[in-house]
Amino acid sequence: MQQTLENFFRALRSMDVRISPAEAIDAHKTVDTVGYGDREFLKDALCIALAKSEEEVGSFEECFDMFFTREEFQDRRDSDNPSSSDESGDGERSESDQDLIGDQELAQLVLDGSATDMAQAMERAANEANVANIRFGTQRGLFTRRILDKMGLRDLELLILRLKRSEDEGASDLAQRLEQGRRYLFEEARQFINRQFELYARNAGEQLREEFLLETRLGAIDPRDAKRMHRIVRRMAKQLATKYAKRRKHTKRGVLDVRRTLRRNMAHDGIPFETVWKQTKIDRPKIVAICDVSGSVAASARFLLLFLYSLNEVIATLRGYAFSGNLIEISDILEHKEVEQGIPEILDKVGFRPTDYGRSLADFTENHLDSLDRRTTVIILGDGRSNNTDPRTDLMRVIHDRAKSVIWLNPEPETFWGTGDSEMQRYKAFCHVAQHCSTVKDLERIINDVLKTYFRA
Amino acid sequence: MKNIVPPHGVDEKLASVESIMEGLGEVGYIASRRIATALFVAQNLSKPILVEGSAGVGKTELALSTANWLGLPLIRMQCYEGLDESKALYEWKYGKQLLYTQILKDKMGDTLSDTKGLDEAMERLHGFGDMFFSEQFLEPRPLLKALREEHGAVLLIDEVDKSDEEFEAFLLEILSEFQITIPELGTIKAVKPPLVFLTSNNMREMGDALKRRCLHLFIPLPDEKLERRIVASRVPDIEERLRRQLVAFVQALRAVDLKKLPSISETIDWARVLLLLHADSLEIDMVRETLNVLLKFEQDIEAVERDVAELTRKENQA
Numbered sequence: 001m002q003q004t005l006e007n008f009f010r011a012l013r014s015m016d017v018r019i020s021p022a023e024a025i026d027a028h029k030t031v032d033t034v035g036y037g038d039r040e041f042l043k044d045a046l047c048i049a050l051a052k053s054e055e056e057v058g059s060f061e062e063c064f065d066m067f068f069t070r071e072e073f074q075d076r077r078d079s080d081n082p083s084s085s086d087e088s089g090d091g092e093r094s095e096s097d098q099d100l101i102g103d104q105e106l107a108q109l110v111l112d113g114s115a116t117d118m119a120q121a122m123e124r125a126a127n128e129a130n131v132a133n134i135r136f137g138t139q140r141g142l143f144t145r146r147i148l149d150k151m152g153l154r155d156l157e158l159l160i161l162r163l164k165r166s167e168d169e170g171a172s173d174l175a176q177r178l179e180q181g182r183r184y185l186f187e188e189a190r191q192f193i194n195r196q197f198e199l200y201a202r203n204a205g206e207q208l209r210e211e212f213l214l215e216t217r218l219g220a221i222d223p224r225d226a227k228r229m230h231r232i233v234r235r236m237a238k239q240l241a242t243k244y245a246k247r248r249k250h251t252k253r254g255v256l257d258v259r260r261t262l263r264r265n266m267a268h269d270g271i272p273f274e275t276v277w278k279q280t281k282i283d284r285p286k287i288v289a290i291c292d293v294s295g296s297v298a299a300s301a302r303f304l305l306l307f308l309y310s311l312n313e314v315i316a317t318l319r320g321y322a323f324s325g326n327l328i329e330i331s332d333i334l335e336h337k338e339v340e341q342g343i344p345e346i347l348d349k350v351g352f353r354p355t356d357y358g359r360s361l362a363d364f365t366e367n368h369l370d371s372l373d374r375r376t377t378v379i380i381l382g383d384g385r386s387n388n389t390d391p392r393t394d395l396m397r398v399i400h401d402r403a404k405s406v407i408w409l410n411p412e413p414e415t416f417w418g419t420g421d422s423e424m425q426r427y428k429a430f431c432h433v434a435q436h437c438s439t440v441k442d443l444e445r446i447i448n449d450v451l452k453t454y455f456r457a
Numbered sequence: 458m459k460n461i462v463p464p465h466g467v468d469e470k471l472a473s474v475e476s477i478m479e480g481l482g483e484v485g486y487i488a489s490r491r492i493a494t495a496l497f498v499a500q501n502l503s504k505p506i507l508v509e510g511s512a513g514v515g516k517t518e519l520a521l522s523t524a525n526w527l528g529l530p531l532i533r534m535q536c537y538e539g540l541d542e543s544k545a546l547y548e549w550k551y552g553k554q555l556l557y558t559q560i561l562k563d564k565m566g567d568t569l570s571d572t573k574g575l576d577e578a579m580e581r582l583h584g585f586g587d588m589f590f591s592e593q594f595l596e597p598r599p600l601l602k603a604l605r606e607e608h609g610a611v612l613l614i615d616e617v618d619k620s621d622e623e624f625e626a627f628l629l630e631i632l633s634e635f636q637i638t639i640p641e642l643g644t645i646k647a648v649k650p651p652l653v654f655l656t657s658n659n660m661r662e663m664g665d666a667l668k669r670r671c672l673h674l675f676i677p678l679p680d681e682k683l684e685r686r687i688v689a690s691r692v693p694d695i696e697e698r699l700r701r702q703l704v705a706f707v708q709a710l711r712a713v714d715l716k717k718l719p720s721i722s723e724t725i726d727w728a729r730v731l732l733l734l735h736a737d738s739l740e741i742d743m744v745r746e747t748l749n750v751l752l753k754f755e756q757d758i759e760a761v762e763r764d765v766a767e768l769t770r771k772e773n774q775a
Contacts (some may be wrong), residue, residue, distance in 0.1 A: 022669055026502065033501040041474065044494035049502075052668045054509065054675050273551045 003127060005031065008067050010132045011199045012050065015059040023050055039068065066199055106152040107159055110181030118185075122192055125150035131196050135204045144193045148185070156182060217438045218300035218411060229440070230306060230339065236444050237310030240451065285451055286317050286375050288403070290364065292382025293347060294324030294355035300411050300438075301351060304381045305343045307443055309334055314451075319371050322346050323360035325353040329368060355385060357423065358392035365395050372402045377450055380408045380431075384417070384424035391423040393430065400430040405453075409437035409446060467527050467609060471500040486515070486522035487687045495674040496523065496652075505632050505653035507617075507668065510676035512658060513720035517615055519676075520654040524611035529652070532606075533613045534599040536620035542627055547639060548596040554589045590641045600631055601645065609649040617667075618660040625667050632670045678720060681708050687721060692728040702739045703728060709768055710751065713761060719751045726750050741769050 005027060009019050019027075026049045034045045043064050051060040109121055129146040156178070163175035210232055213225060221229060255278040264274050289308055293301040305322070312318045312334040320330045328350055333342045372378065378399060400406050408431040410417065410424060417424035428434045437446055470480055477493040488496075499506045508516040524531035534545060572578040597605065603612040617625070631637050635647040655671060657663060679687065685704045688695065707724045719727075727750045736743055745765050752758045761768075 020669060026504070026672075029502055030498055033498070040490070041494065044491045045498050047491070048495045048498055048506075048672045048674055051675075052673045057673075057675050268551050268555060271555070 002028075007127075007132050008063075011067050012060065012063050014200050014203055015063050016203060017051060017056045017059050017063070019050060026050075063199070066195070104152070104155055104159055106156045106185075107178060110156070110178060110185050118188065121151060122147060122189065126192070126196065131193070132200050134193075134197055134201050136201065137197065137205075140190075140193050140197055143196075144186075144189050147189055147193070151185075153182075153185075214441050215439055218303045218440070220299070221303065226302070229303060232440060233303075233306050233310045236440065237313050240444075240447060241314040285315050285377070286373075287311070287315055287377050287379060287450070288319045288321070288371055289379045289381065290321045290323065290327070290360075291330075292324065292355065292380075293322050293351040294382075295352050296355060296385045297383050297411060298352055301347065302343060303440075305346060306339065307381075309339050309342065311447065319368075321364065321368065322350050323355075323363070324350050325356050325359065326350065327360040327363035354387050355382075356389050357382075357384065357386035357427075358390040358395075361392045361395040361399075365398055369398070369402070372399065374402070374404055376403045377453075378403045378406045379450070380406070381411075381437075382408075383410055383412050383422065384408070384427050385420070385422050388421050391426055393423075393426050396427055396430040400432075405432040406430065407432060407446070407450060408434040409443070410434065411438050412436065413438070467529065468500075470527060471497060473497070480526045481522055482690070484522050484526045485690050486518060486526075487683065487690050488519075489676075489679075489683060492519065492674065492676065495672055499652065499672055502672070503635075503650050505655055505671045506674050507655045507657060507663070507671035508674045508676060509657050509659060511678070511718070511720055513722035514676045514678060515721055516654075516656040516676060517613065520611055520613040520656075523652065523654075524613075527611070527652075529609055529611050530606060531611045531613060532599050532603045532651070533615060535615045536617050536624070538619060538621060540620050540624055542624075544598055545624070545627075546598050546600045546637060548598060549590065550594045550596050554594055557589070587641070592642070595639075595642070600637065603651045603653075604631070604635065604637065604645055604647040606651065607648050610651040612651040612653045614653065614655045616658060616660075617655045618657040618663060622664065625664055629666055629670060632667070678711060678718065681705065684708070684721065684724060688724060688728050691725045692732060695728050695732050696737060699731065699736060699738055700728065703731065706739060706744070706768060707751065709771070710761065713764070715752065715757045715760065716754045717752070717757065723751050723753075739769050741766050744769050 005024075009024055009027070012019055027046060030045050030049045031042070034042055036042060043061070046064065047057060047060050051057040105121075109118060125147045128150045129143060131143050131147065134140070134143055160175050160178050160182070163171045163178070166172070209225075210228065213221065213229060213232060257276045257278045260276040261272050261274070262270060264276055265272050289311065291301070291304050291308055293305065297304070308318075308320050308330075312320065318331070318334070320334050321327055322330050330346050333346055337345065408424075408427060412422070412424075413436050416422065417428070424434070433446075435442075435446060437443055470476060474490065474493045474497050477496050478488050478490070481488045481493070495506055498504075508519060510516055520533075521531060523529075569578045569581060572581055595601075599612070603610045614628070617628070632653065635650045636644055638644045681704055684707070685700060688700050688704060692700075704724065707719055707727070711718050727747065730747050730750050731743070734743060734747070745762060748758050748761060748765070752761060
């Protein structure tokens with residue numbers, strides 16, 4: 001039974017339910033008190049011990065149902081082959097058959113083993129063949145074969161061959177029945193593997209794809225992965241949010257706050273039993289994000305906006321701007337519209353026109369310069385390709401001098417900076433950080449760093 | 458000290474899921490099978506239960522009802538930002554210590570008057586032990602109280618998600634070992650492990666360490682059948698027909714896209730209001746006027762008001 005539970009954990013893990021050894025121990029203890037007798041009871045009890053959030057409860061229920069029903073094999077006696085049991089007379093195997101088969105377990109099993117026996121034998125073989133390791137659909141054939149081998153298929157086949165060659169009437173009859181049984185065995189094994197695959201590997205492909213997307217260049221991501229990307233970015237934003245949501249204050253031990261200490265201890269005649277220490281307040285992160293959505297970064301613009309969306313969930317005081325030919329503020333759209341409507345709306349308003357960095361910077365400094373102060377971090381997402389217009393580096397200097405820091409994230413690798421119409425090398429001088437950032441992973445790392453500077457005491 | 462008769466048969470009462478469901482039903486809490494199972498497992502594994510679910514589905518009520526049914530004292534600790542161990546665990550009674558020092562000053566003078574030199578006086582003082590840092594001067598706060606209840610207790614740590622991360626970490630010792638350490642007194646272990654409920658509204662994700670130490674119970678919004686039973690148990694005077702209609706109405710309302718879906722407590726409140734107004738069936742005007750009991754946001758009320766007529770008609774036909 002230990003093995004059953006372990007396999008169950010593995011199935012759960014494949015569905016993104018995290019189970020630590022401590023939880024596994026709890027589950028074992030739970031099973032000890034609850035027992036395997038009452039299915040619903042067991043399900044409820046295990047769910048309470050193992051699933052740790054609302055989503056996990058859903059996954060758990062699905063997985064439980066799938067896992068604990070899989071041993072249901074068809075009973076072939078009634079359905080498939082009613083005549084075979086009649087022939088051998090009340091289920092007793094004739095002695096001549098017995099002699100011919102000898103002590104081959106599998107042959108006996110396919111001949112007249114019950115569905116339960118068959119299920120158990122297959123389960124055992126599956127454990128030996130490590131079926132729980134199955135990952136890909138293409139492995140199904142391999143694992144089916146392995147299970148059958150472990151069950152002793154080779155010996156069965158040799159036996160059938162031998163019986164066929166023999167002249168004896170009874171022997172060829174038996175061979176026929178054995179072949180029938182073997183077909184049944186194949187079918188069951190195939191079904192069994194399919195169920196196992198569903199159980200252990202359904203999400204494996206998805207996980208693999210997501211890992212791959214994390215490392216892919218934003219511009220190269222297929223539009224059909226947009227939904228998936230959305231989910232990934234969301235999750236990333238949520239992680240960042242929980243990481244930085246709290247910790248607004250830092251107690252600085254060592255400096256006594258005299259005023260508040262006296263106030264707190266008035267009840268004790270002013271004798272300072274309770275001390276209050278001075279605290280440093282941590283600034284809320286103030287971020288201004290300016291996003292290039294022009295033709296040259298068209299492929300990644302969508303994801304950059306998606307990212308702004310997620311960032312908006314993390315940081316309450318985010319102000320977003322988008323530009324190509326000119327620049328507009330998009331904070332309202334980020335705040336109130338759903339992603340599916342918001343991104344097309346932004347792209348519709350300013351997207352995909354020839355870039356004019358100079359003009360956009362002018363727009364920004366004219367209309368929105370008051371959003372910058374010495375606590376603001378400016379993040380610019382763009383390739384710095386300005387179609388040979390005046391880059392207006394003077395305005396860049398204004399922004400640089402006013403803000404706490406300016407971070408430029410460029411989807412192009414550094415070797416391309418300054419080639420052609422790229423003004424990156426000139427802009428770079430006015431950035432505290434200028435980095436190549438092309439994958440979701442890069443984005444996550446950089447934003448994490450930015451937020452960290454705010455929360456460091 | 459208090460003279461409570463030790464509650465009988467707490468263990469027997471928790472011995473099976475059926476008896477738990479029945480028992481909670483007696484005190485007016487209609488528990489689903491999963492809730493009862495959670496209690497059962499918690500009792501057997503001696504683990505706290507982390508109860509999650511949207512506001513008003515009966516998370517806190519579960520703890521209250523359990524305490525009520527088992528006849529155990531309920532010790533409740535409301536969490537909030539800035540809650541620290543001096544408010545949750547123990548506090549020295551500074552005022553009393555101060556007062557006693559004042560009163561005992563003369564006495565001390567007498568006691569020490571015949572000693573020669575500082576050393577000897579000090580020696581004698583040491584002989585009295587830790588006078589001012591002993592149990593008499595300890596003010597137990599909820600957590601310590603729960604550990605010191607001789608016959609066990611129900612400890613409710615309400616809205617644990619509102620507390621700080623440091624406090625969450627501080628809870629770990631008490632949740633896994635049922636013991637706490639006070640530097641001046643040493644480690645205090647529970648006489649009988651209390652039954653612990655933690656509730657959370659998911660204001661923030663709880664840490665893995667805390668989750669790992671708890672059983673997890675998610676209470677969803679109830680289905681129609683369960684909700685009818687709950688209303689019947691909480692508002693017994695309401696008529697069968699009205700009860701059926703109002704529950705169906707609320708269920709239909711939950712399918713609408715609202716900012717805050719009405720949960721069980723709202724249904725019960727609404728049933729009470731309708732009872733007060735002597736309603737015997739749902740009428741459009743009355744529903745419209747009492748909608749603010751069910752819905753807590755202006756936008757939600759506006760959104761639903763338009764459909765009230767249709768929703769009510771449908772439920773009346775049903």
